[in-house]
Amino acid sequence: MKPFSYKNRTRILEQLPTSQYDVIIIGGGITGTGIALDATTRGLKTLLVEMQDFAAGTSSRSTKLVHGGLRYLKQFEVKLVAEVGKERAIVYENAPHVTHPQWMLLPFYKSGTFGKTSTSFGLQVYDFLAGVKRKERRKMLTKEEVLQHEPLLNADGLVGGGEYVEYRTDDARLTLEVAKKAHELGADLVNYTKVDGLLYDENGRVNGVQLTDQLTGESYAGYSSIVVNAGGPWVEQVMGLDQPIEGKKLLLTKGIHLVFDRSVLPLHQPIYFDTPDGRMIFAIPRNQKTYVGTTDTVYEEDLKNPQITEDDKRYLLEAITEIFPTASVGMSDIESTWAGVRPLIQQEGKGPSEISRKDEVWTSSTGLLTIAGGKLTGYRKMAQSITDTISEKLESHGVKAGPCVTKNLRLSGGDFDKSSDYSHYVEDRAHELTKLGLAFQDGLNIASMYGTNTNQIAELISRVTPSNELPLAIRLTLQYAIDFEMAMTPVDYFMRRTGAIFFDIHWVDQWKAAVIAYMKEALDWSSAQTKQYSDELEARLADARG
Template sequence: MKPFSHTNRTHSLQQLSTARYDVIVVGGGITGTGIALDAVSRGLKTLLIEMQDFAAGTSSRSTKLVHGGLRYLKQLEVKLVADVGKERAIVYENAPHVTHPEWMLLPFYKSGTFGKLSTSFGLQVYDFLAGVKKSERRKMLSKEEVLKHEPLLNEDGLIGGGEYVEYRTDDARLTMEVAKKAHEQGADLINYTKVTGFLYDEQGKVNGVQLVDQLTGDSYTAHGTIVVNAGGPWVEQVMSLDEKVEAHKLLLTKGVHLVFDRSVLPLHQPIYFDTPDGRMIFAIPRNGKTYVGTTDTVYEADLINPKMTDEDKEYLLRAITTMFPKAFVGMNDIESTWAGVRPLIQEEGKGTSEISRKDEVWESSTGLLTIAGGKLTGYRKMAEEITNSISKKLKTQGVKVGPCVTKTLRLSGGEFNRPGDYRAYVEDRAKELTKLGLSFQDGLNIASMYGTNANQVAQLVSHVNPSSQLPLAIQLTLLYSIEYEMAMTPVDYFMRRTGAIFFDIHWVEQWKAPVISYMKEVLNWSSEQTNQYREELEARLADAKG
């Protein structure tokens, strides 16, 4: 099997015109990669194309939780809660290196949205619907117990709280591990390749796509029996290449997050709290930082690089000040930020926070399938359902299709017998990695991030450049990103392969120049390309700084 690398990308593009695919997926976010994995693991010849980098849109800009959506119980979205609640455990079983269970604290106040009885009942129903195992079922806490758990909380009007388990994730890395698993199963996945039109058969049915390589400008075509549009916020733009879109099916909303050093907002555990205007916000400690979000406002501007406004920041800062008055957090304490766009299915008469997070599938008169909506947590189930539909269509044409196997299919890097093996593995592997000259902490970081792929990372030690300014740990992760995760630009590495632009922006500033130099040599960039990628990185850093 060829590595999932820049060289493999070139090869995949060159063979497109002679290949014939059963399924072509447009969109490399969590939904698209999930469909590609489900399709290829059923034996279907599968191609995925993404106009940016994998997970460059919504799938790297979420609240980074694989969660069941407790608040949807209030909206009586019982099936949604049941489905995604059960999916949380499946994602964890298949990828414990990017999915981590944590106890979430839900405080409730006299004037708040949640009351003591309703919270207790709601969490009990949530446990039942989601099939939560006994050790992770909800606990109810007194006011004194809540403050013992989190002393920074506002005591005024505090009645008590509930505690329940949610799963913290890295959305971009989860998407990447799904993509890599699809590649391991035999799918072709190509980033930075944009659909510019569709191909049609004699009956006027879609049977392929026209493409442009965004890095070189070269044009290609690819033929496939079924084409699926999983473009996230761009699905309507993709649909408009096929046929006129009479009415907007989507409502795009923006969610923003603020990141602080843990010393500024030193929370003991994740907190889920309501605001005076009835919204729900998360405050989540992570690796020496604490991030807070999200907002939910209608968005109609730049989809590729959504911007955060001062109004967005002030809204979240007010919420933080109200909930954690002893923290004294202000505008100057913000280290970094991110903004993402959610594609929601339009619902007449409902506000942005009230609209269901369900997914929906449409089929155009030409046979183009489009899927939109949904939640990160439910990506596997969404993929299973649409691939079931694809399978029925293909079987009528004599194509042999296997059953869905993704429920128990370990993702790339997650090949553990059981999730509980992960922590011991990280410790053992970190000790082994020190033999390469890495510090124990660097070993822990690599083993925890890459899981069972840490061995592949270690094997790259023979390819490092001894004269580089970059420390060994950075060279190894950078080379792995290029050779095994198809990273093509510095932003790919700093934003989506490591998450450092969001969670360690000072580290990015420190190492950006030598990383660019290193990538220039490995990828053979021209001076013009190098300047272009440097400017792109500076622009993303400016966005993150707000």
């Protein structure tokens, strides 16, 4: 695999004046990287630019599920459920190292939103629409069986439950694996590069972007036949650089999550439950932690670093107390938090939880393509749809694109013959990594997270900088993040390459100084840069602590 690093980033930017692309994509979240992968596999010369790090927006701040959206059946979003339901299995087969099937428990109560008959029917329809494999089809449980599965649940008014399979993921790592695969197959992708303006040809058609490197302040221009706006919550800001499109508007909503140690909220499996106000909440065990979310409130403040209020936390804590009354979870038990912003397509007269999660493609009078809305699970189909449009438009430029091939394309790290090979591979690689001096558990952690890229990490053993302060496992994954995942700052590593700020914040506190020192040497930072990136890490840690 060719390097995907700060050196490659610099090369791409320096060559922009002499480069002509078929398509430039604005936005490095799951939607933008998905488009980059689809476009480059069709033979299109592709550039993606992201003003922050890859997945720094919504794509690292979701509920971290590749799920079919069972609740959308209540809103009669049959087509959406069918489409994203089928996509779950595709994402899993192409990236089993970042997508893990788990049985989700849906309890229902006398006074709740779901009843026994409606739940059974709804899950049966869900199985049918999503094309669920026989062994993963829904099971209906009695009250006694539900409590055997999850003793912490409130028994008062409990009628029974349903159990069905959903897929837990690491959203940021999924985005990175898509980006890395696009890079491997020929796309150019750069982070920390902001679009300040759009460029136009003599006919007033968009034919490029004006860029600023956020790390150096240098300015560049990039040219292409097609420009795509995949800015997520920033979609309207990018549209504001162009001609407005009448009647097209976003509604931004905020969703928050709280993380607890597993000893505080020791769940046996993921739970999906409804609240007295009709919302649906997930409570999901993940390694040694349990996280709970999400909320859905209109949001109009800082998009880069959305903040969590005391009211946000109280809302989820009250929901936890209602459904798990013996858990005794309080404010002091919250280890970390995160908040994300959803870019929904505004629908007149509908509140945040009622608005469809479907995506739309808009075209301005100058030819700027904008994709808005959508869900993490449906990223591949969204990319296929807009790349079909791109391909049609490029025909007038004499460019013939190939067909979509992403349905059966393994992502970076997912090069298994079949998904069931993953578990055996992880254990086998973990044993091999012990020969390098790693503990077996560290080997398991690396192999399970990086999949078939584990061998590439092992090959770095001769290159990692010696350190008495950093354990070998951290040095290997950090060097890999720098060389092959374009990590530029400590936040990139701790938040989006490892997820540790969300799920192991004490580990971050333990190793942050040594990681900063390692990156300073590897990336040749000045004292001013080192302070800037250290301060940024402290700010993100403060955000995570709420």
